[in-house]
Amino acid sequence: MTARRAAFGLAALMTLLAVPALAQELSLSVAAGGLVPLARDYREIYGPGLSVEADLWLKLRGHLGIAAGFGSLSDKGLALSSGEEEAAYPLRFRRTSIPVVLFYEIKAGGARVRLGAGASFHSFRETWQTVDLDYRASKASPRLVAAASIGLFGRLSLFGSAAYDPIRAGADSPLGVTVDVGGIQILGGISCRIF
């Protein structure tokens, strides 16, 4: 395990050292939107959530590039009840994510389309707001992303993305099945070219 971590660290370090030499373009995107949850339980309890994300897109030589960022999801819902109990228990779900993807960029007229794949590292927390119940966990998941930007003026572009994050979490779920707290995240915002 230690050897694997060392190899991973070394590879990351070499990448970081190599990237500036290969870098052609760096842009920052800031976007907000919603999450379409994969799990029915999640949809029933929380519905679509509000999501914001900021990403750095570093284009390397050729069509390839690497992107990393920070995302946050916040959602409010009500606990499911097995009976006709009138009491309602409000819930809050928050998720922070750090996605890292390798992307391939295609230019089509004035638009740029980026298709990427990578991983996302999530930390999430579910809180019962009126009862002392709380759950926190971390999870890594694969990520598929498609993003597009159209230049507006100067360095600014109109930006949109769709990302697929299946986050299988919930061996501890009292719903008796594994719960997926991920889904398809659709964001819109702006992108700014730094260099």
Add this chain to the structure above:
Amino acid sequence: MKRLGIMIFVVLACGLIFGAARPDPRIPPSLVRIAKGPALSMPALARLGIDVRQELATCLVALADRLDLRALRRQGLQLTVLERNAAGREFVLVDIRRPEAMSALQAAGRAVAVEPGTAVFWSDRGPAVESVPSGLARKVLPARSILPYLRTRAVPDDAPTAALAYDAYIVDNILPLVSIANLAADVQMLQDFGTRYASTAACESSGQALFDAFSALGLDQVRFEPFHFSGAYESRNVVAEKTGETYPDDVYIVCAHYDSSSPAASRQTLAPGADDNGSGVAAVLEAARALAGCDLDFTVRFIAFSAEEWGLYGSRTYAAVARTAGERILGVINLDMIAFADEAPEDIHCIVNAESAWLGDLFLDAGEAYGGVDGTRIVDPSFVYSDHAAFWEYGYPALDATEDDPLTNPYYHQITDTLDKLDLNFLVASARASTGLLAELAQPVKPGFPPTPVGLGAEWVVHRSLFNALSAVRLTWTAVAGAAGYNVYRSGAAHGEFLKANAGLVTASEFLDSGATLDGTYSYVVTAVGQTGVEGNRSKAVAPPADPSGAAAARSAGSFLLWSLR
């Protein structure tokens, strides 16, 4: 055409050969002993359709054909074939704890010990039960499988039981009606029939006397329940009832067998059976006298069984009919030989199986509280030689109260088993213990107290998020007129101690118990509290269903997950 003929011949020949080579799996069944052990699983036996006829402490006795045997061996069970051809045979379990019992049995027919103290007996010379030497306790193997009524999971016999709630009303109003004079007179009355050996006219006459005695008390539904036994014989159980005011369909039973026995040479004419079991019947009659004038929440049935000495025929017929009718028998107190004292002070032995251990605990408490007699509880599923065992066969909780196990009465099944050999003080103590327990279970309706709540229902209410659940049990019941409020009591184990679940008086006829957790097992009772603050009897206990609704319906859409890292 010729080829077709050859082909048809070959097919028919193959069919004949293979058909003949394959034995008919259903004939004949063998009598087998299946050792209890980790590999034994009741659900597995049920899946295989094994014809289990008896449960004992260390084994099951079953009928099994070749296919069954093969399947049982595949389960890793330890089998012993007791008799290869069991078809049409009558098998009898016999208590062989007495010296020379096994040799006497082997002289009378064929016998195999299935565990220490217990043998299976059968005879090639006629009905097995009539060939068992007198003086040996016996029980005929049931004619059908008892597997549906066997527990699927082991019940610990040391599970904590709620202590008896000593009730001053019972002490002041009911127990004084249990009198030593009545008990002695009843034993004498039964003894005076000369014999009560089932199949004799005198036995039937004694049954009539019991019927008349129950009728004179003004009990409900006094009746004979006739049955046939051992081929051509007929006898009658005598049943009387004190129907419950609040829960008429929930029944407690106190019973004893009224038939008697003595050595084969004398039993047709002389079998006084004062201790066995005039004493038990007298205690049942006395319980009936004490409770006849008292309104009760639950129904109490007083039963005098016949043909117990032949192999529990009367009680088995009764229990089978009750099970078929879906009767809710909550507990059975069987009294068999409760008046002979071989030591002073004599104590009473209470024999139960694991499922009835709670009832045994209550009986011991009642012995101390109401009878002033010490007791010993014996958990022994192999003690099947009295009428309680018929109820065990059908999954009802039952105890057998007796003076000593193993027996110490030297007059057992002798013509000398007469009233003068009995300790009447011990008999009255035993009778008060059983009557007190019966009253405690059936709950006298006390004047000036609020009525007992009915219609109690319990259900889980569960709130779930993705990663947490909040559970509670919702209880609802029918409002009691004039009640100032209610108390709710929760028990964390079947027949365990009930503790109050509400902080203040509950004023509505519903309660949400948020102290219950989903992994627990609970039962509840509710009491009504009157305007003056007096608390009434407890309702019938209810438990919320084990599987809360809503959980199974929830399904995740994450099944199309591609890949995940942890």
